[in-house]
Structures are given as structure tokens and as C-alpha cells.
Amino acid sequence: MIAIDNKLISDEVLDEQFVCDLTKCKGGCCEDGDAGAPLEDWEMKEINDHYEAIKPYMTPEGIREIERQGKYIYDKEFGWVTPTINGAICAYGFRDEKGIIKCAAEQAYNDGKLDWKKPVSCHLFPIKIQKSRRDPDMEYVNYEPREDLCKAACSLGEKLKVPVYIFLKEALIRKYGEDFYEALEAVAGYKKNND
Structure with missing residues (x-):
């Protein structure tokens, strides 16, 4: 240590x-876990403040889960996390034309719609x-x-x-x-x- x-x-x-090899794993870390992505307090504010900029990149299923569960939920083990769809893919995730899971927040960031990239817990994985x-x-x-x-x-x-x-x-x-x-x-x- x-x-x-x-x-x-x-x-x-x-x-x-x-080194991530997205052609092989297809971004599987966005759907294979015990909960959604852990969020820091300031990140929940980012999601609240910029949800309308993120929403156009989301799937209809992801939007429905946000409407049903909220923009983030509390998990006993991990604290505040992003919701998931049926306990699998993150509600903010979507698959591109190659089947790779991408983040709606990161796509909005890449397109200059917001200055917050994605949850730092995802970025650090x-x-x-x-x-x-x-x-x-x-x-x-x-x-x-x-x-x-x-x-x-x-x-x-x-x-x-x-x-x-x-x-x-x-x-x-x-x-x-x-x-x-x-x-x-x-x-x-x-x-x-x-x-």
C-alpha cells in the first residue's frame, strides 16, 4: 500500500x-455490477442542473426508469447511485451502432452541451x-x-x-x-x- x-x-x-478495449468488452462495466454508478454529492447537483441536456442522448427505457425511480437512488452498500434498467444497464447508458455502451452525460459533454463529463466513479474504473x-x-x-x-x-x-x-x-x-x-x-x- x-x-x-x-x-x-x-x-x-x-x-x-x-487499457480499456471497448471492441471486446463493449462497455460492459456500465451494465454489469451490483448497483448503478456511485455518485458524489456534487454530481447529483450536476445531474439535476443538466438533466435536460443529457436526456436527448438517453434511451426511452432509460428515461422511463428516471421518471419511475428518480435521477439517482440510494443504495445501502454504495450510497447514492445512478438507477439501472432491470438491475442491468445504467439508465444513462445507450448502445452505439457497434453495440458499445456509451454514457449519455459523456456524449452531451463531448458535444459541448455541458462541462461535466460523467460520474467520476465511472471515469476511474x-x-x-x-x-x-x-x-x-x-x-x-x-x-x-x-x-x-x-x-x-x-x-x-x-x-x-x-x-x-x-x-x-x-x-x-x-x-x-x-x-x-x-x-x-x-x-x-x-x-x-x-x-
């Missing part, structure tokens, strides 16, 4: 290699963040790819020699800031030179 500020980062974040039960200020930052779903991404990461923390640079900076990422990079460099 690596400690940076109030975060404990698993060694796998630096040591393992990963396969890193998962957990708050400590003993110390609410402490967070655990763990690399948790799905065994079957992420097999192609692990293989592609190894082939391209891209560590998880480099693949997720933008997401890690978005979550924790430049200083955190620079510290993580420094630890990675130190480990590489001393292994």
Missing part, C-alpha cells in the same frame, strides 16, 4: 497494466474508491478489474505496457488533483528504479 495524504493506494494501481469506516477522511484506492469482463483490457495493457495509473491519469487528476497525481508518479518512478 502507498499512502498519499489521506489515501491508501493499492500497489496494483502502479504495478498492473490496463477499474479503480474503486472506498471510504474507511473508522476514519471518514481516509479513502482506499484499489484496482479491481472484473475477472472476465476486463480480461481483454488487462491483455491490451500488458501488450502496450501501460500501468493503470497512467491509463487513468485524467480521472485520477479529476478526482484528487495534480499534486496527488504527481506524488503518485514520483512513487511509481521510485519503485521502478528500486525494484
Whole structure:
């Protein structure tokens, strides 16, 4: 484990290699899970403020689920999350012409309709963040790819020699800031030179 500020980062974040291979997994992480995407408090406000910009990119089924369940729901284990359709695909997800699941919020962002990309928990996958039960200020930052779903991404990461923390640079900076990422990079460099 690596400690940076109030975060404990698993060694796998630096040591393992990963690059999403959407042609193989088809964005399956958007429909294969125990709940919808975990949301931070400020992200719920983003969804409320920008739902009308996101809605045109959603499927009719997704819109119906939002109307039925709400823009986000509370899960006992994960806190506030996006709703899902029949316990599967995220209500904000849609399939493109190649069958790859995309995010309606991210598509609206890509089209310049809003300045919020998507839930940071989605952006960080396969890193998962957990708050400590003993110390609410402490967070655990763990690399948790799905065994079957992420097999192609692990293989592609190894082939391209891209560590998880480099693949997720933008997401890690978005979550924790430049200083955190620079510290993580420094630890990675130190480990590489001393292994």
C-alpha cells in the first residue's frame, strides 16, 4: 500500500497494466455490477442542473426508469447511485451502432452541451474508491478489474505496457488533483528504479 495524504493506494494501481478495449468488452462495466454508478454529492447537483441536456442522448427505457425511480437512488452498500434498467444497464447508458455502451452525460459533454463529463466513479474504473469506516477522511484506492469482463483490457495493457495509473491519469487528476497525481508518479518512478 502507498499512502498519499489521506489515501491508501493499492500497489496494483502502479504495478498492473490496463487499457480499456471497448471492441471486446463493449462497455460492459456500465451494465454489469451490483448497483448503478456511485455518485458524489456534487454530481447529483450536476445531474439535476443538466438533466435536460443529457436526456436527448438517453434511451426511452432509460428515461422511463428516471421518471419511475428518480435521477439517482440510494443504495445501502454504495450510497447514492445512478438507477439501472432491470438491475442491468445504467439508465444513462445507450448502445452505439457497434453495440458499445456509451454514457449519455459523456456524449452531451463531448458535444459541448455541458462541462461535466460523467460520474467520476465511472471515469476511474477499474479503480474503486472506498471510504474507511473508522476514519471518514481516509479513502482506499484499489484496482479491481472484473475477472472476465476486463480480461481483454488487462491483455491490451500488458501488450502496450501501460500501468493503470497512467491509463487513468485524467480521472485520477479529476478526482484528487495534480499534486496527488504527481506524488503518485514520483512513487511509481521510485519503485521502478528500486525494484
